[in-house]
Structure formats: structure tokens, C-alpha cells
Amino acid sequence: ExxxxxxxxxxxxxxxxxxxxxxxxxxxxxxxxxxxxxxxxxxxxxxxxxxxxxxxxxxxxxxxxxxxxxxxxxxxxxxxxxxxxxxxxxxxxxxxxxxxxxxxxxxxxxxxxxxxxxxxxxxxxxxxxxxxxxxxxxxxxxxxxxxxxxxxxxxxxxNEHLKQTYKQLYDSIKPSRVQSKEQCDNLINKVNLKSAEVSDLNASLQEKVLVITALKEQLNILKGKAVLTEDVSLNPIDLELLKVDVTPLVPKLRKNRTTHTDYIRHTQDEAATLREIVESERLEEL
Structure with missing residues (x-):
């Protein structure tokens, strides 16, 4: 206890x-x-x-x-x-x-x-x-x-300042841009007209070349007949007159309109001379 x-x-x-x-x-x-x-x-x-x-x-x-x-x-x-x-x-x-x-x-x-x-x-x-x-x-x-x-x-x-600046620049450039566009359009129209004139001149020149070639062939035929018949012509033809004085154009003058005009005029004069000769020969034959 x-x-x-x-x-x-x-x-x-x-x-x-x-x-x-x-x-x-x-x-x-x-x-x-x-x-x-x-x-x-x-x-x-x-x-x-x-x-x-x-x-x-x-x-x-x-x-x-x-x-x-x-x-x-x-x-x-x-x-x-x-x-x-x-x-x-x-x-x-x-x-x-x-x-x-x-x-x-x-x-x-x-x-x-x-x-x-x-x-x-x-x-x-x-x-x-x-x-x-x-x-x-x-x-x-x-x-x-x-x-x-x-x-x-x-x-x-x-941003607002830049917008105003670009707007002023655009407004100042816009008239000159319109003027430049008009000048470009005028130049393009003139070039197109010149191209059309050149094309026409080339076509007429081709025609003149064909005419001259045909006249040369006729002259050759007439010359052959004169040799065969041995006919004496009363008015003998100077051989120098039968030569076609066509000088080819210089490459740099081919795009000159004045040169083309003079060249065509000269070719036309030569062709007229040949026509006169051929006509006189035909009259003599008759």
C-alpha cells in the first residue's frame, strides 16, 4: 500500500x-x-x-x-x-x-x-x-x-505633323507631276505620229524601189531589142542617163524626217528621168 x-x-x-x-x-x-x-x-x-x-x-x-x-x-x-x-x-x-x-x-x-x-x-x-x-x-x-x-x-x-508634311509635299509635287504627264503624253503622241510618217515613207520608198526595178527591166528589154535589130537611133541615148543615182541612207540618218524627204525627192527625180527616157524610146519605136 x-x-x-x-x-x-x-x-x-x-x-x-x-x-x-x-x-x-x-x-x-x-x-x-x-x-x-x-x-x-x-x-x-x-x-x-x-x-x-x-x-x-x-x-x-x-x-x-x-x-x-x-x-x-x-x-x-x-x-x-x-x-x-x-x-x-x-x-x-x-x-x-x-x-x-x-x-x-x-x-x-x-x-x-x-x-x-x-x-x-x-x-x-x-x-x-x-x-x-x-x-x-x-x-x-x-x-x-x-x-x-x-x-x-x-x-x-x-503622326499629324507627318501627315501635314506629306500633304504639303504632295500638293507641291502635283502640278509638276501633271505638267510632266502632259509633256510625256505630247511626246508619246509626237513619237506615234513620227512612227506613222516613217511607216508611210518606208511604204512609199518600197513602191519607188519597185517602180525603179520595173523601169530597169524595161530598159534592159529595150536595150536587148536595139541590139538585135541593130537599128540606128536618130537620137542616141547617153548611157550615163540610164544610171540611177540613188545612194543608200546612212544608218544614223534613217530616222531623220528631212533626210527621208530629200531622199524620196531625189528618187522621184530619178524615176521621172527614167520615165522620160522610156517614153522617148517608145515614141521612136512607133
Whole structure:
């Protein structure tokens, strides 16, 4: 019986030591959390600085770690209290044990209150950080929109200036362009007329060549008849008159209208001379 009572007393003492150590750890964590929490009056002026945001983020992370530690310790204390209650019911604890348990419960309740306050502050800090992020993003977007508006306005002004410049250039070039087109059209018409005249001249020249060739053949026939009959002509024909003095045109003068006109006139004179000779020969034969 004495051994059983001694074992029971040792068990109660061990439980009290464990609970006391856990509560000391919880008190230390609560003190650290209280150091990490910053009041609203301290935070609002510093929100305008970037360094304050980084410091607040670090404090928030530390506070979150302490909060998780407090939750774990609280759960552990609840389990210990439950075990201690069961053990007390079985072992009929003394007045000192009951007093110690009540103190622990009061401390646990105080810690729960601190935990609730910390949760509320965490939620408020989370909301403030999110609002600060949103406001900063909105300001950055507004700044970018203003810069883009300035760029668009500048580009529109430059575009309008370029349009006016090109319009002035086009208006200044348009009369000379119309004049150049008219000159080109006139030159093309003249070239076409010259081409038609050259074609006509070539056709008439071909006709003259054919006429001269026919006259030469007739002269050759007449010369052959005169040799066969050995008739003596009363008016002998000078052989030099029968030669057609038609000099071919130089290549560079073939497109010259004046040269063509002179050449055709000379050819016509030669052909007229030959016709006169042929006619005189025919009259003599008759």
C-alpha cells in the first residue's frame, strides 16, 4: 500500500512538473508574440515606407510561428488537464493539487484570451497588408496609364505633323507631276505620229524601189531589142542617163524626217528621168 501511494505521489509530482514547464514555455512565447505585435498608431505612419512593409512582413511571419506554437501548447495542456482530471478522480487529489490545477486553468484561460487577441490582430494585419498591396498595385497601374497616355498623345501629334508634311509635299509635287504627264503624253503622241510618217515613207520608198526595178527591166528589154535589130537611133541615148543615182541612207540618218524627204525627192527625180527616157524610146519605136 505504501508503495502504491508513493508511486501515485510521484506520478502527480511528474505531471505538475510537466505542466509547469509547458506553462513557462507558453508564457515565454506569449511575451515574444506581444513584442512582435505592433499597434495601429505605430503602423499607420510607417506604412508609407517600403522598409516598414518588409519589417511588418517579418513580424507577421514570426507572429504566425508563435501562434502555431501556442496552439500546439494549448492542445497539449488540454490533454494534460484531461489526464490530470481523470487521474485526480481516481487518486483523490489533495487541496494543494486542486489549488495548482485551478491556477493552471486560470493561466490557460488567460493564454486563450491572449491567443484570441493575437488572432484578431493577425486578421487585421492580414487585411491591412492586402489593402496596402491593392492600393500600391492600383497606383502603379494608374502611373503606367498616365505614361501610356502621354506616349499616345505624343505619337498622335507626330503622326499629324507627318501627315501635314506629306500633304504639303504632295500638293507641291502635283502640278509638276501633271505638267510632266502632259509633256510625256505630247511626246508619246509626237513619237506615234513620227512612227506613222516613217511607216508611210518606208511604204512609199518600197513602191519607188519597185517602180525603179520595173523601169530597169524595161530598159534592159529595150536595150536587148536595139541590139538585135541593130537599128540606128536618130537620137542616141547617153548611157550615163540610164544610171540611177540613188545612194543608200546612212544608218544614223534613217530616222531623220528631212533626210527621208530629200531622199524620196531625189528618187522621184530619178524615176521621172527614167520615165522620160522610156517614153522617148517608145515614141521612136512607133
Amino acid at each position: 505504501n508503495d502504491r501511494l508513493l508511486t501515485q505521489a510521484l506520478s502527480v509530482e511528474i505531471v505538475n512538473i510537466v505542466v509547469h514547464e509547458n506553462m513557462m514555455s507558453v508564457c515565454f512565447n506569449v511575451t515574444a508574440c506581444a513584442c512582435c505585435v505592433t499597434t495601429e498608431s505605430e503602423l499607420k505612419p510607417d506604412f508609407l515606407k517600403k522598409e516598414c512593409y518588409e519589417m511588418l512582413l517579418q513580424k507577421y511571419q514570426t507572429l504566425e510561428k508563435h501562434y502555431i506554437t501556442l496552439e500546439i501548447n494549448n492542445q497539449l495542456n488540454m490533454k494534460i488537464f484531461q489526464k490530470d482530471t481523470l487521474f485526480s478522480n481516481e487518486s483523490a487529489p489533495t487541496f494543494a493539487d486542486l489549488f495548482e490545477i485551478n491556477n493552471l486553468k486560470a493561466q490557460a484561460q488567460a493564454k486563450d484570451t491572449v491567443i484570441l487577441k493575437l488572432k484578431e490582430k493577425l486578421n487585421s494585419l492580414n487585411g491591412d497588408i492586402k489593402d496596402r498591396h491593392v492600393k500600391r498595385d492600383v497606383k502603379e497601374i494608374e502611373t503606367l496609364n498616365i505614361e501610356l497616355d502621354h506616349k499616345v498623345t505624343k505619337l498622335a501629334t507626330e
